[in-house]
Amino acid sequence: MFGFISDLAKGIGEVVGTVTGIIVGVPLAVIAETLNITIDMVKEAKDAGCETYEEIRKYHNLK
Numbered sequence: 001m002f003g004f005i006s007d008l009a010k011g012i013g014e015v016v017g018t019v020t021g022i023i024v025g026v027p028l029a030v031i032a033e034t035l036n037i038t039i040d041m042v043k044e045a046k047d048a049g050c051e052t053y054e055e056i057r058k059y060h061n062l063k
Contacts, residue, residue: 021052021053022051022052023050023051023052023053023056024051028042028043028046031053031056034053035053035056035062037060041056041060044059045059045060
């Protein structure tokens with residue numbers, strides 16, 4: 001199921017050009033897969049207060 005959801009999130013990101021938005025309620029695995037990072041990296045960023053895909057990218061200095 002996560003594969004389908006992450007594929008959907010990636011598809012939306014490709015259409016928009018970048019994945020943005022609030023991550024509240026989105027499973028960590030989906031966020032990690034969408035940003036191509038580990039679940040631990042997502043947890044670390046969320047623990048630091050990140051609430052959007054963009055904040056997680058900035059926290060980990062991703063492009």
